[in-house]
Amino acid sequence: MFQTYEKRxxxxxxxxxxxxxxxxxxxxxxxxxxxxxxxxxxxxxxFSDIKKIPILTKDIVQNHLAEMVSDAIPRQQLQYVTTGGSTGKPLGLYITATVERKRLAFTWLNWSLMGYRMGDACAVLRGTVVKDGFWSYDRGENYLILSTYDLRETNISEYLARIKDFSPKFLRAYPSVLDILARYIQKHGKMLSCLSSVKGIATSSEVLTPEQKVWLEDIFQIPIFDQYGNCEQVGFLGMCPHGHYYEAMEHSYLEYLTENGNDAVGGEVGEIIGTSFINDAVPFIRYKTGDEVLLSRHPLQCDCGIHTRSIQRIEGRMGESLQTHYGNLISITALNSHSDIFDHTARIQYYQDTPGIVVLKIVRRPEYTDQDTEKIYAELNQKFKQQVDLRIEFVEEIPLTSRGKYKYLDQRLKW
Known part of the structure; x- marks a missing residue:
């Protein structure tokens, strides 16, 4: 399935x-x-020659997007998408249908390592809004879509019962949602039988720590396969059957830089700087992702046959949640999943110190209008489903953390 490291x-x-x-x-x-x-x-x-080219930042893309769009792509083929804004700064860019097909190919390749084949039944607990009830069925994909916005302690048994009836072979979920299910199953052990058909669990979009993975696998008795990717398509890390992260070297070229700009070595944390091979609509060369990894001390030479640089753990993108009036948690990743409502914002930050009340702090760009405020309220309130009172507060700036980073969620509650 994989060529030698040298060929790649x-x-x-x-x-x-x-x-x-x-x-x-x-x-x-x-x-x-x-x-x-x-x-x-x-x-x-x-490979060292690429360092001649300056690093690309979100600010540069935001300010020069029109100049970055390829003139080789017909305008009618361009699809506008936005990032999830996990760094507090959502970003708009363009892709094409071809880019999306390539992205899916790498995802399916990673899932194939846990046995997935196209058409296999899969239950999905991610950021999809379900309008009526808490589930829907995607016949084309053979997916049972379950709403993470409605998930709470009082109805988890209904979710598990629906999963049992559907009898999926695989489960896709945010790590933070798996945590909620696992804690419930710990209390009600008999409910584990609802997942008896599941052969593998695929996670992404939030950090899955090694400790969390071990704990979840111990509760579910099901192997978990994590992956890292981004909307900009400047990096893809999959997970092999032995639990090791590997680089999808055909997807992009990755550098890992320390805070002082040097190449990280084994045992060091480095920020992912990525160059995409699959997005010809808007080339991203040496793009600063804001996500960090801890490099393993030894290259990956696994029995599964994958030989790449090895990642010990992904450090950025911690799964964070808001607490509703009812006490259930809503993943912050799901809330701001690829929406254009923040196109005219410079920075955003969610703040919570009271259950069921959330303040969204916004640093406005010059083109921001009252219409943007209305769109934000409309979309987020649809997702909150009257479980959270949302208040918008306009600020001049959002302070950096001690490490010089923006904090996407300032969560003061403990649970």
Missing amino acids: REYQMDQLQRMISYAYAHTRYYRNLLDERGISPKSIQD
Whole structure:
């Protein structure tokens, strides 16, 4: 299934050269950037040469998106999407249907390692809004979609019963939602039988710590396969059957940089700086993701046959939640999952110190209007389903943490 590490590195070098040449030929932003720096695409002959190109930040993309769009892609093929804003700054960009198909291919490849085949029955507990009731059925995908917004202590048994009736082979969920299910099953052991058909659990979008993975697998008695990705398509980390993270080297080229800008080595934490091979609509070269990983001290040479640089754990994107009037938790990841309602905001931060009451702090961009406020209230209140009172507060700035980062959720409650 996987080629040798050396062959995959050769492919990466070919793709780096292709993407940089493509970006130079088809985008004003990269043409101007490389000309100003005196960099010729042909001068990129080694992996170290890519460091000649400055790092791309969210601010740059936000301010220069129009110049970054490829003129080789017909406008009618462009699809506008937004990131989940896990760093407190949602970002808009363009992809195409081809990009989405490639993304799904890497996801399905990772799921195949737990035995998944297209069409297998799957129960999904992620960020989808279910309008009527707490579940719906996607016949095309053979997915049972379960609302995470309605999940609470008093109805978890109904969720588990519905899963049992559906008899899925696999489960997809945020780690924070799995925590809720696991704690309930700990109290009511007999409910574990509701998951007897499930052969594997796929997680993503939030950090799954090694300790959390061990605990959840012990409760569910089901193997968990995690993955890391992002809307910008500048990095993909999968998990092999032995629980090791691996790089999808055909998806992107990844650098891991320490706080002082040096390449992280084994045992060090580094921020993911990614160059996408699959998004030709808006090339992302050396993009600063804001997500961090702890590198393993040894390369991955697993019995499963995957040989890549090895990631010991993903440090960023901790799963965080808001507490409703009823005491149940709503994943912050699900709340702001790829919506355009924050396009005219510079920064956002959720703040909570009282159950059922949430303050959304917004730093407005110049183009922000009252219509944006109405859209935000409408979409978030639809997701909250009268379980949370939402209040919007406009601020001039949102202070950085001691590590110089934006905190997406300032949660003062303990549970």
